Amino acid sequence: MSESKRFSIGSFYLNRLKKHFFWLYFIVFLITLLMTWKGGEALKNQQIKTLRIDSFEQLNQLASVLESAIAKYQHMPTLLASNDRVKKALRDGFDSDINQLNQELEQINRITEASDSYILNTEGLTIAASNYRENTSFVGRNFAFRPYFQDAIQGKPGRYYALGTTSNRRGYYFSYPVYEGDSIIGIAVVKVDLTQFEKRFANQHYEFLLLDPDGIVFSSSRPNWLYRIFGELTHAELQRIADSQRYYGKSIEKLAIVYQKPFDEKSQIVDVLENTLLNDDVEIERLSFLKMSRPIRLLDFKISILAPLKTINEEIALWRAIFAGGVTITALLFGLAMLRSRMLRERSDANEMTRHNQAYIREVIQNTQAGLVTLDENHKIESFNPAVEKLLGQPLAPLVGQPLNALFLADESDAPAQDDFLEAANDLGVKVLTREGRLCYSDQTVPVEMTLCKMQLPNRLSYLVTFHDMTERKRYEQEITQARIELEERVRERTFELQGANTRLRHEIEEHKGTQRELIQTAKLAVLGQLTAGLNHELNQPLTAIRAFAGNGLKFLDRGQYEQAHTNLQHISQLGHHMGDIIARFKVFARKGDVHHGPIAVQTAIMGALKIMSPRYKEVGIELVVTEDQGFIVNGDMVFLEQVLVNLLANAADAILESPDNTRRVSIEQTSTENQVVLCIQDSGNGLSEEAIRHLFEPFFTSKSLGLGLGLGLSISQRIVEAMGGQISAKNQDSGGAEFCVRLPRFNHLIPPS
Structure with missing residues (x-):
């Protein structure tokens, strides 16, 4: 079979092999793309599940704290309604009684930290209020239109939530009727300002919403979400809310929810559009949250936590980028290996061609894509193919008869001279010698890999030198070196960040110890608060006895009965020591x-x-x-x-x-x-x-x-x-x-x- 036929058949099978490799690469690319997407989705779902577990615990804690904080005010109107000064002010209406009642309500508010406490007569007119000193005082204002008044005037405890028409502050109202015998003579009202709870939970890593029974945001960590509808309301329902003056003058709009999908039976993924101020320009930002809700039965409200998913989405995007980059690098390395394999295969073909006659060698030299140079037995250049001239971009005819080092210089500075290593190859019987170096001629330099093969022809000894362009390979090596340097720099930066995180962790441990001490002190004070009524009883008995002994002692002194007076003073002293012992015990118990x-x-x-x-x-x-x-x-x-x-x-x-x-x-x-x-x-x-x-x-x-x-x-x-x-x-x-x-x-x- 002629050489041309062999070449045609080889080309045919090579083209078919290239097509098969193309489809194989395409299928691998699709599988990799699918794995990247599906793997990212699986990782994202797992991280969201972990976030849901943590957020659900925070939701329960937040609901419990809110219920406990508001529940302590629900009995205050009942206590105010039983106050004799309140009844006297409602019954007689004297200015002195009302002034004293105003001061007492103001003092009660300071102690209990309620928003406002006030007393209404049976017409709904405010006769006394804790904010009587302020410009927005309730005194003289009529609240008969409020449902909490209408419930209490019928003899039932009242509850209501609204935006204050006077103070313009949101609050939850508790009311209770004031009885004189069997008759209702007035109403006691306590308002709890919900702003204090918003400040307490404002700096958390999640957003929270407090929704009224109509689904309107009554309280939120984001002020611009207030009075927004988290759902759908009919026109009749909106009209009913406007007629009740519950949100006095506020427009009720729908929250901009553009995507809502259940994640599981207890949570949803919600996307909300939010206006963001950036460089004095208002831009619309899409925020993604994991939403969980639970009811607050005490208020008939629903509380929701919206945990942001921005960090998780960014981590998944980074993971996909890293995974895709790893696959890309693997593909590049595979391609480099194939290129290297091709280079070795071509070298093997060149060695095989040395067994043919000189004419066939010259034909190969003229048509091969690699740069080929033949040397005589004295290592002088005999011929070269056009590929060598193409590498350097100029004719090389003057180099014929010159030594190889006139064209090629090895890279190793400590390598032996060109003629020396060729002679050493002959002495050792090495038939193939490989060096990296540069083709240098005139002002042109090209990095190459040189392979020298000994060819034992019938009449003489000759050498075949193959040059492979290494420009791309050198560039790849530089890129890998740069990547390694950047990786080492990132490792140093990460080490510094970990050291900072370790310092912050030790600081948080110290803060945790301080918090634990504060919790112990809080528990002490909570117990003392529960024992206040008993302490009052224990101190009232000796105080009553002291007043009785003191009164009798004065009478004994007036009568000249000094011995009896002395006895009474001894009793008073003993009772004082007893009271001091009681107070000292509580004082020691309360210390930090x-x-x-x-x-x-x-x-x-x-x-x-x-x-x-x-x-x-x-x-x-x-x-x-x-x-x-x-x-x-x-x-x-x-x-x-x-x-x-x-x-x-x-x-x-x-x-x-x-x-x-x-x-x-x-x-x-x-x-x-x-x-x-x-x-x-x-x-x-x-x-x-x-x-x-x-x-x-x-x-x-x-x-x-x-x-x-x-x-x-x-x-x-x-x-x-x-x-x-x-x-x-x-x-x-x-x-x-x-x-x-x-x-x-x-x-x-x-x-x-x-």
Whole structure:
């Protein structure tokens, strides 16, 4: 078969192979594109699921805090309605009584942090208000048109939410009728300003919405979303809202939601258009959120959290770009490998062609795409093909008969001279020699890879030199080197960022410790707040006795009965010491501080807690059974142990009061082991549910009725006990009721306290 026929057949199969590779590359490209898109979607859904779990916990916490914060105001109108000064001001209408009532309402507002408190007569006219000093005072204004007045005047507690027509502030209203006998003589109203809650949650990483029953945004972390409709309202419903003057003068518009799709049964993906001010120009920005909602039954509202998805979308886009870049680099490396394989294949073909006669060699030299140069046995240039001239862009006829180093220079500075390495190749019997270097002629330089092949012809020795253009390869190497330098720079920057993040983490740990101390102090003050009524009773009794003894003592002095007067003064002194002891105990209990370990008597801590709790127990008629002093000494902090005992005694009282049919009794028992002292507080309530036992010591979990607790007492008590090296546990008694046990290490005088 002739060489031309072989070439034609080879070209035919080569073209078919190229077509097959083209379709293979196209299919691989489509699969890669599909994997990039589907993988990004799967990663995005997984990150959104994680965000939904975190946001759902934040939604529950936000709803609980909002309900608890507003619930504490719902009974204030009832307390105001029972105030004798309110009734007197409504009944008599004297200016002195009204002035005193204004001052008292102002003081109550400062203490309770309510927005406004005011009193209406039966005509709806405001006779007294906490804001009587302000320009926007309610005094003299008529609110008979408000539904909370209409409900209360009929003898029912009133609730309402609206934008204030006078103060122009949004609020939630609680009202209650003021009775004189069986007749209603006025209305007591308390307004809760919701702006304080917006400020509290304004700087969170999510947006929140408070929707009224009509789906109108009543409160939001974004002020421009206020009074927007998160849904659809009919014309009749909009007219009803306008007639009620609930949003006095505000236009009700629909929120610009352009996309809404359920993510799962509890959340939705929502896209909202938002106007953004950029360089004094207003631009429309599309914001994507994960929306979750839950009802607030106390207010008949719905609260929603909108967690932004911008960060997740950017991360997915970055992941896709990195993945696509990795695939691209892989494809480039594969192409480079194929190019290298092709170069080696061409070199092999050139070696095979050396077995043919000189004419065939010359034909190959003239037609090959690689630069070919033949050398004689003295390493002088005999001939070259047009590809060499094409590389340098000029004729090379003057180089015939010149040594190879007149055309090619090796790159290695320490490499032997051109003739030397050719002679060394001959001595070692090397038939193929490869070097990298440059084709240099006149003012032209081209980087090439040189391959020298020995050709043993029948009559003489000859050499075939092949030159491959390495311009692209050198460029690729420079790009890879630059990429490595940039990668090292990014690694250094990331290391610096991680060091900064580590510093911020240590700072956040210190802030967490401060927050924990504040929570412990808050729990103390919450307990003291619950015991205020009992403390008032304990102090009123000796105060009444002091007034009686003082009055009698004055009469005895007038009569000259000094001995009786002296006796009364002694009684007064004893009662004063008693009151001072009560106040001192509450003062010590309320102080701030960290846990300090030291020897403390268990009985002393129990008696200190009983001094604080006994007024409340007497008030509600709970029997308290305490075992005799066992002389136990533990290693801990007296004040913090008293706080734990007060929390447990207060919880026991609450559990008993929630089951009024049970026997009212609380027992405190002391036992010990070799290394621990165990204090057990047992109540006669209904006991703990299985769910309560599982979550009892978790923050913000409470099994009490709505509004009776924040769910922090047991969590803080557990931290205090663990800080003192002990444990706290809870279980139900076989005879009924719950039992809480505190285990503390016994004090060992041989081991110094930590």
